[in-house]
Amino acid sequence: MDDLYRDYILEHYRRPHNFGVIDAPTATYEGANPLCGDRITMQLGVTNGVVERVGFTGRGCAISQASASLLTDEIKGKPLVEVTKLRVDDVLDLLGIEISPARLKCATLSLDTVQHAIADDPPGGGAPNATRAAAAETDA
């Protein structure tokens, strides 16, 4: 279990990649995990069906921040159709650590948020800059 906070996870947490807002995003979505108070806003700049630019902002635990950092690296330059196919296991592979069920939501918040952003703004349609909070259904 000491493997959870590996150096590269902490490195992504301290200096996340793709952190910040991007110019003229084609899709924006704010995802939240009310259980732990994590909040992430994902912005995508999609051109010709390819995620050319991506940025995220927000606060959360090391696992959710590292996962957003790794995921944004992963999807940058990828065709949208491939991004929509990403599954929870892909994110866990990117993280490369054992995630307990209690922390699964932290690990997958970034993917959920990206997928909501895409669903809200399908390629070739949808309003740019549509921001909506993802209200998760869970409570303690």
Add this chain to the structure above:
Amino acid sequence: MTLTSEPGVADGAVLPAVRAGALDAYAIRDEFPILSREVHGHRVVYLDSASTSQKPRAVIEAVDAFYREYNANVHRGIYEFGERSTNAYERARVEVARFINAPDSHELIFTRNATEAINLVAYSWGRRNIGRGDAIVLTEMEHHANLVPWQILVQERDGDLEFIPITDDGLLRLDVYEVLLRVKPKLVAFTHVSNTLGTINPVREMVDMAHAAGALVLIDGAQAVPHVPVDVQSLGADFYAFSGHKMLAPMGSGALWARRELLEAMPPFLGGGEMIREVHLRRSDFNDIPWKFEAGTPAVADAVGLGAAAQYLRGLGMDHVRDHERDLLAYALDVLPREVPGIELYGPLDVDQRGGVVPFNLPGIHPHDVAQVLDRFGIAVRAGHHCTMPLHERLELAATARASFNVYSTRDDIDALVAGLRQVQTIFEG
């Protein structure tokens, strides 16, 4: 009905855990089997008692004895086990009623937990007494258990909710409360002790103010009954709800106390067996209190365990329990800021106005990560919003970590927490 003696602490027995008028927490620790376990190779440092408490041998044995020696349904069987079971159940009621100094044990209703006790009042009393435009006054520091049932009620009945705000230190703004009472609320409902900040609210004063304004008062005592002496008569409350599992008793035990005339005037909560006197095809006569509110087969063994827990705590003396936890709180509030650089602490600074609850944050480190790393060292703290999301919003905090104490907590536990938090900082700041 004769009340035969079931396992527990004999009246007047002096427990080894009380010496020279103070609790010996180390001796008490030995009475909680789970605390001698190891977690990840470390001794257990259980600092999440506000969530649920651990159970002493006296309680575990009382539950065990029920199932091994006399398990039977209550108020039914005309045979040895049934009589013993009924006796033990009703004896537990007397014990628990006595623990909060209820004037009449029939005013004490067994529930599954504080949440169910509050919902009982919201559904049964609330539906009959709250109508269009009627106000209920709550506070910004309520646990969701004392918020959501009232939201549901006023949505259904077209009533209103008003909230007493808090100061940045986590004290209720009584000056605003005074003004809110001018809307002539039907009910004021608030927590005796905050589960998040530890604030001990001035119940008596607030009850008097409510009564003067013509409102009834419900107190959420989930964090009070386990930690401070509670006397429902001197508090002057109308309804008092609490959980057993936070006061050393089994999960699934809890209680509602209310004044007899209120309970008698209230319609039943759930319908079924046990709560009736006579049933006809189209109508029924309801049983007397408290059974009117205890439909179906109750959690008898858990109630017996709750009685044993009340007896155990009475043996320790709630004044001693309170003194012990105030000492621990003072110690924690002293060492944490000195030994853990940058730690942010929340809640009242005056230990006389606060129970053994210590919410905190380490700057730049999410409480989930704090809790996860502490777990490596066998230290259990809660991380999140502790079922008080509006309070966290008010304090502009996404989440906090929380250490909380009980009778078995020791200074060693706090020292372990300090050492653990420094490890967290090393890992994250390294």
